[in-house]
Amino acid sequence: MKEERKAGLPELPLAKGEKVVMRFAPNPNGAATLGSARGIIVNSEYARMYGGKFILRFDDTDPVLKRPMLEAYDWYLEDCTWLDAEPDEVVVASERMDLYYEYAEALIKRGAAYVCFCPADVFKTYKEQKIPCPHRTVGDVENIESWKKMLKGVYEEKEAVLRIKTDMASEDPALRDWVAFRILKREHPRVGKKYVAWPTLDFESAIEDHLLGITHIIRGKDLLKSEKRQRFLYDHLGWKYPITMLWGKIKMQEFGKFSTSELRKRIERGEYEGWDDPRLPTLKALRRRGFLPEAIRKFFISIGVTQTDIAVSMKNLYAENRKAVDALASRYFFVRNPKELKLKDGQSFVAKALKHPSRKESRVIRTSNTVYISGDDFAKLNAGQRIRLKFLCDVDIESIEPLVAKIVETPAKDVPIIQWAPSEGIKVVVKKPEGIDKGIGEPLIASELGNVVQFERYGFVRIDSVVEKEVVAYFTQ
């Protein structure tokens, strides 16, 4: 029987009466990106669909290679809230280290884990030959002793690791006695030098997923092996593994490949203004550019959870955003690369314009007989041509250099309509992903601080700052 297709995410496999608990578990080593948004939105949406719980967990257990950023913890929370996905619970792994140590010890006592002193390359050869290393068979008393020393910092980095016993003869080499803890003697931005033995992601998330009662995990398909590794751990402890779904990589065509670490480097080098630079695919940047969270939600829900790697165009997000923003955005005139146009007749004018085509509200634009038109329109202009200055009047272009026009009293049909800026216009700078546009806009723009407006025949922008009658706007689309 085919069912009616529901809008939104596909149903989750669910045990009867089960309460859904979802999690999004980033490493806060930078600001959340569109990729993070997918995780936040889909997980929170599932929690919402089933009246369940959504947990934000920071998997911040690598103070070296994927070093967390102190500010990023709050950023993630802000971004979640902005995306209407406020977590029901927030967990920080680096603050729960003692918990992981307890389980590690329990595992050692059960003979399910052992401290291994093989150098990485030596263990690799054991692994390749499917034979256990000498440390695997050490008794638990000795193991516990070594483990305690590991925790105290007796050993140096790379000298010892804690391994989970799996199956050294496993077909898949990735599954053979994986590392649960390694020594990293580097200060952690959050807990300082308190710990030297850090759990790997596989260990930490395995323990946490169980403790937090996670029912469904959605993870990148590159983490497929994680589940297989973690299952050994769950078996050792007699736990039930959550249902796992995998998804492929998502890439925005317009942004190409980027990693958080790479982004961070470039920002620190000054290649970008910051994490909210309009050229970046971070949520901070999109927020600054005036994207609406509901548009981003719809966008990612429509993409859903599939295992293929996908390259999606921002156009899809733009379309979604346009639908949401069009009704809200007031209209204003802005001309890029302005050109002065002299009106031969009259001294001053008052134009009454519509703030929004489907609302009655109006705005008033006053100007002398000098107005500005955009350089783009100017380039297409010919002498003798008739154009309409929207909401002002129709004019015949008399000469191009200097640019002079004569007012026509009888409005005609099919006249090209262009926007213009008044003599008292204010300076406007628009920051776009592709660069910066400078021009002049009508003075009322200054009253829209923080709002998304439409610059007619140009696009949507968010008014980011107004300083001394100079406006900076961020280009939405």
Place this chain on the structure above:
RNA sequence: GCUCCGGUAGUGUAGCUCGGCCAAUCAUUUCGGCCUUUCGAGCCGAGGACUCGGGUUCAAAUCCCGACCGGAGCACCA
């Protein structure tokens, strides 16, 4: 090399579990038209796909086999 996933229009996506109502959904893109004192807006319309080969079957996008293509893992990263 070994292990494992996946392949539906330009881009995403639904359908595949339980074969028929699928000459295949929806969105976006593209193209055309309309509306207009904005547009990259809106409205209307059109185009466009089941990777290939074989098999099973009355019937295959859906099941099976093979090929091809793409991706991932094999870390003391997440």
